[in-house]
Amino acid sequence: MRGRFVTFEGGEGCGKSTQVKRLAEHLRSKGVEVVLTREPGGTRLAELIRGLLKDEREDPPCDRSELLLFLAARAQLVRNVIVPALDSGKWVLSDRFSDSTFAYQGYGRGLPLDSLRLMNCFACEGLKPDLTLLLDVRPDVAAARMRRREAATNTSADRIELAGDDFHSRLRAGFLELAKAEPDRMKVIDANGSPDEVWAQILQNMV
Ligand SMILES: Nc1ncnc2c1ncn2[C@@H]1O[C@H](COP(=O)(O)OP(=O)(O)OP(=O)(O)O)[C@@H](O)[C@H]1O
Ligand SMILES: [Mg+2]
Numbered sequence: 001m002r003g004r005f006v007t008f009e010g011g012e013g014c015g016k017s018t019q020v021k022r023l024a025e026h027l028r029s030k031g032v033e034v035v036l037t038r039e040p041g042g043t044r045l046a047e048l049i050r051g052l053l054k055d056e057r058e059d060p061p062c063d064r065s066e067l068l069l070f071l072a073a074r075a076q077l078v079r080n081v082i083v084p085a086l087d088s089g090k091w092v093l094s095d096r097f098s099d100s101t102f103a104y105q106g107y108g109r110g111l112p113l114d115s116l117r118l119m120n121c122f123a124c125e126g127l128k129p130d131l132t133l134l135l136d137v138r139p140d141v142a143a144a145r146m147r148r149r150e151a152a153t154n155t156s157a158d159r160i161e162l163a164g165d166d167f168h169s170r171l172r173a174g175f176l177e178l179a180k181a182e183p184d185r186m187k188v189i190d191a192n193g194s195p196d197e198v199w200a201q202i203l204q205n206m207v
Pocket of ligand 1: 011145148192
């Protein structure tokens with residue numbers, strides 16, 4: 001039997017990485033074979049592309065080359081990791097996937113959504129998630145979490161995280177719009193609460 005493909009989406013600091021790990025542990029404890037991956041990344045080449053996207057030196061990618069780099073990483077991940085895992089009956093959980101492209105490059109950067117959909121479909125060979133959990137947080141909550149994380153890990157925000165408030169509010173509205181257009185696939189989770197409160201809602205959506 002083919003496995004299920006579940007993706008986690010939302011802006012920075014909404015809790016994707018925290019909750020995707022929790023879901024992986026939960027499924028494994030029930031005997032489900034799980035492949036946990038993230039975007040951009042998840043293969044050697046795709047992780048190299050991730051490094052290029054986060055590069056903050058001179059000559060940052062323009063909007064279109066940023067898009068193409070994300071899609072190149074995704075094509076590699078889909079073909080070499082996600083599809084083989086699903087075909088062998090494993091579940092695949094991904095920390096970000098196509099909806100991040102529509103939200104960041106479409107609603108955020110302003111590239112045309114119809115082109116993004118076509119190009120993304122090409123990169124994914126038509127693969128779509130079976131279920132997408134959109135972790136929605138208020139901007140002030142996300143910002144406070146990011147500040148705490150930066151202090152705790154002694155890191156600073158990267159190029160994309162540093163885009164302005166305006167960009168981040170377009171992003172949030174964009175994600176919510178995407179969920180509204182595909183309510184069966186994409187579930188909105190109120191991610192303002194504690195990790196346990198968020199997890200409880202995720203479990204409710206796993207049935
Ligand atoms: N529900 C929560 N309440 C409070 N803090 C949280 C919650 N969920 C996660 N955190 C903390 O907030 C920070 C951001 O969470 P996490 O890394 O899971 O978010 P993310 O969506 O993966 O962010 P990014 O997009 O930057 O990778 C982490 O330090 C994490 O421990
Ligand atoms: Mg994360």
